[in-house]
Amino acid sequence: MVPSGGEALLSVRRAAKFYGGKLVFKDVSCEVRPGEILLVAGPNGAGKSTLMRMMAGLSRPSAGEVILRAEPERTAYLGHATFIYPGMTALANLGFWGTMYGLSPSRDELVTLLTRVGLERAAEEKAGSFSRGMAQRLNLARVYMVRPTLLFLDEPGTGLDPRSLALLRREITGFRDHGTGVVWISHHVDKDTALADTVLALGGRRVEYFGPAREYAPEAEAC
Amino acid sequence: MLKRSAAMAAKDLRLSISGGQGLVQAVLLGLLLIFLFSLSKPLGGVITPQAAGAIFWLASAFGLVLVFNDLFAIEEANGARVGILSSPAPVHAVWVGKGLAGLCLLLVSQLVFLPATAAFLGQNVYGPWWLLLATLIGADIGLVVIGALLGALSQGQAARESLLSVIVFPLLLPVLLAGITLFAMCFSPEPMGEPDSWLGLILAFDALFAGAGLFLFPFVYSGEE
Numbered sequence: 001m002v003p004s005g006g007e008a009l010l011s012v013r014r015a016a017k018f019y020g021g022k023l024v025f026k027d028v029s030c031e032v033r034p035g036e037i038l039l040v041a042g043p044n045g046a047g048k049s050t051l052m053r054m055m056a057g058l059s060r061p062s063a064g065e066v067i068l069r070a071e072p073e074r075t076a077y078l079g080h081a082t083f084i085y086p087g088m089t090a091l092a093n094l095g096f097w098g099t100m101y102g103l104s105p106s107r108d109e110l111v112t113l114l115t116r117v118g119l120e121r122a123a124e125e126k127a128g129s130f131s132r133g134m135a136q137r138l139n140l141a142r143v144y145m146v147r148p149t150l151l152f153l154d155e156p157g158t159g160l161d162p163r164s165l166a167l168l169r170r171e172i173t174g175f176r177d178h179g180t181g182v183v184w185i186s187h188h189v190d191k192d193t194a195l196a197d198t199v200l201a202l203g204g205r206r207v208e209y210f211g212p213a214r215e216y217a218p219e220a221e222a223c
Numbered sequence: 224m225l226k227r228s229a230a231m232a233a234k235d236l237r238l239s240i241s242g243g244q245g246l247v248q249a250v251l252l253g254l255l256l257i258f259l260f261s262l263s264k265p266l267g268g269v270i271t272p273q274a275a276g277a278i279f280w281l282a283s284a285f286g287l288v289l290v291f292n293d294l295f296a297i298e299e300a301n302g303a304r305v306g307i308l309s310s311p312a313p314v315h316a317v318w319v320g321k322g323l324a325g326l327c328l329l330l331v332s333q334l335v336f337l338p339a340t341a342a343f344l345g346q347n348v349y350g351p352w353w354l355l356l357a358t359l360i361g362a363d364i365g366l367v368v369i370g371a372l373l374g375a376l377s378q379g380q381a382a383r384e385s386l387l388s389v390i391v392f393p394l395l396l397p398v399l400l401a402g403i404t405l406f407a408m409c410f411s412p413e414p415m416g417e418p419d420s421w422l423g424l425i426l427a428f429d430a431l432f433a434g435a436g437l438f439l440f441p442f443v444y445s446g447e448e
Binding site for chain 1: 226227230234237238241242297300301302303305306307308309310311312445
């Protein structure tokens with residue numbers, strides 16, 4: 001287990017986001033260090049996904065700044081969208097994403113990754129025939145391939161059955177234990193707070209809470 | 224970047240051909256257009272080389288819209304665009320990859336349109352073959368440069384077919400005009416002037432919109448304001 005600490009992989013300083021003239025949030029500041037899970041909580045429409053897109057460099061802040069110190073090659077994004085191409089096999093999907101990340105994985109390495117997520121028998125099957133759980137496991141294999149130092153999770157458990165969800169939680173804490181900094185938007189804040197180190201709760205277009213997860217008391221809110 | 228562009232193009236070609244949508248639709252629509260225009264030919268009459276060139280490039284332009292709608296729809300199925308944007312791959316690799324795939328698919332459809340133009344519209348190639356090939360490749364580069372840029376603009380839009388058509392066709396006018404005139408020179412048994420200025424127009428068009436694409440594509444593809 002790698003202890004948390006060290007220089008922040010990600011720093012957000014007084015960030016704000018407007019869409020047109022509409023304020024989504026303002027004055028958001030936080031940091032993510034290696035081996036730390038930051039859980040982003042808040043009701044629907046609070047701007048959690050917008051904040052994550054900003055943290056991941058997919059969108060610019062309207063004010064303030066986002067500083068990413070993790071190497072782009074070692075930064076991964078796992079969302080509820082699976083990023084798979086249904087018309088390609090699991091192996092071809094993984095090979096394509098490897099190339100996009102500047103890697104040249106051999107077939108054996110790809111098969112090893114698929115074995116790790118329990119998809120070795122489906123390696124040559126078209127991903128379009130996969131269940132939601134299988135598709136998300138293929139997506140997880142993509143994340144393993146990158147060996148991320150910083151991982152963004154945008155409700156990756158959406159639509160998963162309880163068994164797959166439990167597996168996903170185990171993998172997320174596994175990443176943290178290996179020193180990966182994790183930013184996590186979860187549907188299940190009540191359960192997932194226990195796995196997190198810090199919580200950032202958005203609400204009313206501002207930060208309602210930012211601090212240790214053990215001191216966070218979520219209100220009855222639909223996240 | 225070239226390796227990533229090649230991977231993107233190979234993936235797009237594989238999915239587009241196996242999916243049987245963009246290319247098949249483009250070829251069928253183009254053939255239908257050429258056949259329907261052939262019915263306007265009076266009995267015993269001929270279609271002028273200029274008109275034949277116009278019909279060929281009209282079929283190509285419609286094919287272009289279908290091809291690029293299909294190519295950019297590939298990333299929409301499971302949110303793969305976010306995956307690409309969050310990867311370290313430069314966004315220009317997407318533009319080059321989509322452009323290469325689109326160029327291959329457009330050339331394949333034109334390989335069908337060309338004999339169809341000869342058969343249905345009664346045309347022969349009298350002019351130099353190099354001119355025909357240079358026009359085809361030069362004008363196609365202009366078409367795919369615009370197609371790859373504006374295909375990204377229309378992604379995720381419910382009315383993407385109409386949006387793409389409305390924006391693309393006016394922009395394509397100069398390169399289509401040059402293509403039509405140069406094809407008319409190739410189809411005509413009589414000399415119809417020098418092709419240099421029209422080839423120059425195609426080159427200038429390609430260079431201008433390649434520059435615009437390089438600059439604009441990252442903004443258009445990421446959807447960032």
